[in-house]
Every structure is written in structure tokens, then in C-alpha cells.
Amino acid sequence: MATVEIIDNSRITPYIFKMVLKSGQIAGKAKPGQFVNLRIGGKYYPLLRRPMSIYYAEMDRFAIIYTIRGIGTGLLSKYKNGDSMDILGPLGIPFESLLSTGVDKKSPFREKLYLIAGGVGIAPLYFLYKKSSAFLIIGAKNRDGILPTSELGHIGEEGKSQKSKVKCQKDKGNGEEGKSQKSNVKCQKEQGNGEEGKSQKSNVKCQKEQGNGEEGGEKREDEYERRVRTTNTDIQIVTEDGSIGRKGLVTDYLPDVSDGSFIVACGPVPMLKRVKEFYSKKKVNCILSMEARMGCGYGACLSCAVKTMDGYRYVCKDGPAFRAEDVEFDEDI
């Protein structure tokens, strides 16, 4: 438990806020997949701490991202630079303990780690992305839910050398890019896949392709392309309204990966359920980062139960990430 100073708290899209906090103690220990538990406001309402995934940590600072959903996050958005907050963490088990081969940049993961984010579920995956070399697929309702270029660019500045780009071949306006690509991403429902694969080093297929070019309009498409070019990373963006990136749900574009690949997903429960279903028949390691209403955050109250093959387990102490095959979802989701 520590009193932590807020260095920055600002809106980075109309929908997403980012808070940067100063704590060598927390930043020094934090690993991708872990969370902090915030005592927002310090009064009786909100009373319980609010768990937030660690978005990144380096040196003596770490960050979280959030959207305003209720009284806790509403109050969180009012904090100013120089204010301080009581924070518990880092808590939870890092992704790496479920990723048997580790996640550092030199690991054999290089072309095998795929991160699937829905909404602010991007938070822990962004941290993992920064620490590894992975494909990242970000889904949101619309462009306001997608991290801005400044954030994705930040990844680029870290010196990731990208070898491939996740995209759909027949996407309108992407044709020029295809020439210099070292990897290629194709879509299951696409026609004419025959020509593919000649000089590819990796191959990621999307489940479904929609001709978002038609709806997208030139400006949006430009914006998307600009982001991908600017960041020069393996990022695919999907929005429900097609206002940026491809149109549809992130689960419409799940990479059709090969055996031995690792999938890490974080987002709304219906998305995670779909991800589990999609990869259940494949020989891939699929990990889901779960969310549940939490009491203590460290395994005392047993509030944050999720149903698994081994009975109830707890997001705060056994998770937040679980092997997809262990998680049992309700049928009506």
C-alpha cells in the first residue's frame, strides 16, 4: 500500500482517459497482466477500491487507462497533476507465468504471440505488447475507443522492429502496402486466396472480411493507414461502426494461427467467450484476462469468483488471466 502521486491525468480520446502515476515501488515490480487497486476519493462512496490493469510501467512511473462508467471512474477523472491516491499493488499473477516460454523480446515468441483486445481491455495487452513482439488486434465500438496515434506511436519509439503487418489482403486501399510486406494476413471469407503466401514469413488469417473501404470513406481510411504507418507496428484495428480500421467485431477478425501459437485476450465477457470457442479446436495456447467485481483485491474476501473447470477461482489471486480451456462461461452470454 502506498500513497502515489499523479503525474498526469488526461483524456487521450473522447472516450479514454490515461493516468500516469509516480511510484518506483509499484513500477519496479509491475509485470504485464497485473493490476493495481485504487482507493478513489478516500471517502465512503465509492467505498471499495477499484482494480485497474497496469497499462505500462517503466522506471519510477506506471499508467492506467480507463473510461468513465460510474461513480469511481467519474471521480478518478477529476484527479489533477500533483494529487495523490492510496494504491495497492501490483496485484495478481503476471501473464508470463501462463506463457511458459516467457515474453521478453529475445524469446521464441517473436512471430507467435497474438494479443486480442476489446475496448479498454487493451490496457494489460498494451503492456505485454511493449515487452514482447506480438500481433495486436484492437477492437472498439468506434474510433473514440481506439488508442490515439500518440499512444501507439509510443510503442514505435520503443524501438520495436516490425517484420510484419496484420491486415486483410483485399482491403481497399491497402494494395500498395502489400508490396513490401514480409508477412501477410488473410481473411477466411475472402475469395481468391490462392496467390498468397509466396514470400511470407508469417501468415495471419482473419476470420471474416468486410469491405469496409466502401463505408469507410477516404478520410477514415487515410486515418487508419496513417496510424498504421506512423506506428509501424503489428496492429490491426477493428471498430463496430467502421469509423477506423476494419468494420465489425474484433471476434470477426480472429487470427487463424498455427499450432503452438499463443493468444492472450482481454475484453468484454461475450468477446472472451467467442475467443475461447474459436481457439478451442486449435492447438494454440489461449489465455483470457478476466474481470469481476472485486472486494479486497488480494484473496481475502473471495468476491471476484469466476467459474472454471476446477470450481470457482478468483480473479484477484488466481488471475486475472486464466487458460481459456479452464474458464466456463454461462450459456446465455
Added chain:
Amino acid sequence: MNLSVKIGNITFKNPVLLASGCFSKHTLDFTDVSGLGGIITKSVTVKPREGNPPPRIFETPCGVINSIGLANPGIDEFLKDELPCILSSQTRVIASIAGADVGEYVELTRLLNQTDVTGIEVNLSCPNVERGGVEFGKDPESVKRIVDSVRNNTSKIIICKLPPLFDNRKIVSAAEQTGADAISLINTIPALAVNFETGKFEIGGKSGGLSGPAIKPIALYCVYNAIKNTSLPVIGLGGIMNARDALEFLLIGARMVEIGTGVLVDPDIGNKIVKGIEEYFCKEGIKDIAEFQRRSRLEL
């Protein structure tokens, strides 16, 4: 200054206990409990219990509704894994037990009697299946039968944990007729939350129990009534979040206090409350709790 208090033949270094349900061996990663009066472990049952379906917790203004369903690994695992770790924490440990019938309370007591726990808190909030699911703690006969059986199987101190009854005379008197050394109250208050947008209950088990600062005035009322109706020491709990709250319970005559929901919010809250009481006594020149209670002009 001396904050020590006695229950039965046991002296506690101060009147602050961490309540059952809000403490586990994991809490020890975030706080040093050696300066507290003691801690009460999560209710243990004979067999492992999965607990209730999620969501198990819902926040309300200044309160929390929970419905954990006594999730616990069962007494065997508790004795092997949880208890040794907690016993090494240099404070008094009281084990909370929950049974489906008298036989289970007895079995739990016998096993715990062989350990170094200081005492047993009898959780009487379990439904009595034989009597249509009424809580044991609301039925004076059940309270007598259970606590008498526990008494016959241990010489350790016994605390009888009661539900939030507005008129608790019969229950308090039943507890008094048994061999209980103290009563503790209140357990959480039955509560419900629904969401008109999703059309669902906010708690997986539909209803739950309300705790937190929202219930403190009700807890004070119930504790006050209990104190008036019994000669047994009364341990007060319900919404205590700081030393002021704790002093209010002590003022109306509670022997000790327990902190529950407050521990979820701040695992180190027990030490802060002890320090707050010490600071107040120091400032006012009060030497012990008896003097604090004597000096007040509150007519109980």
C-alpha cells in the same frame, strides 16, 4: 496507558479484532497484525464449500452487499494450509465455525480444540434446514443447543456471533444461558439490489448481506440493546472505519470491536484504529477503556 481487555480468562492487548470473512493469510502480505487484539478467521465448514454464484459483491452508497456463501476449503485444508500461517502472525487467533447442524459444530470444535487458536466464534447465520431454513441465530433453542455442544467440547473462549435483530432479548438471553464467553454482533443486514436496465439482480445469489459505514447506526442500536439485556461481554461490529467509530461502540459499553468491510478497503486499518484510540486516550489523559467508559456522561 493500557488498552487491554478481557474475555473469559483471556487478555487481549487491545479491543481491536479483524472480523471473520475479511481476513485470510493473504492479508498478512499487506499488514502486520501483531499489534492488534486479534484476528478472526473466515468461517470454516466441515466440508469444502464452493460458495455462491457470482457476482458476489455489489457496492451501494457507503456500503457493500456481499453473498460469498461461506466459500472455504473445508476444515482439513484450513488446518493444514491456512491456520499455521495465520498462527505465526503473533496475534490472538479466533476461529469462526459454521455448521449445517449441531454435529458439524461439534466436529469443528473438536478439531480446533487441538490447535493454538485462542477461541471460537460460532457463526450462527447458517440456515437450519430442519426448521425450514430459519437462521440458527434467530432461534433461541438452536442457539442454546449449538453453543452448549460447542462448550462441551472445548475450554477455549466461545464468542456467539448474532444476526442484526432489532429485538434481540430472547437470543441474547439464550446465549447467556449457554457457556458462551461473549456475544458479537451484528452480522450483515439482509439486502437486495437490482438493475432496472439489465433486468437482473446485482448479486448472483439474488440477495446478500449489507455491511460498511451505511450500517453503523443500526449496528450501534443492536449492540446497545444487547448490552442492556446481558451481563456477557459484547463485541460490537458493523461499519467501523476509524478510531472514532470504534470509540462509539466502546462508549456504549462494547468490550471489544471487530473490523470487517474496513479491512477490504484498507488492510492496515486495524493498526490505524489502535493508534487512533491510543492518541485520543493520550490527549485526554485516559488510562484505560474502563476509565473512558466511566468518564462519559452517556446514560446507558
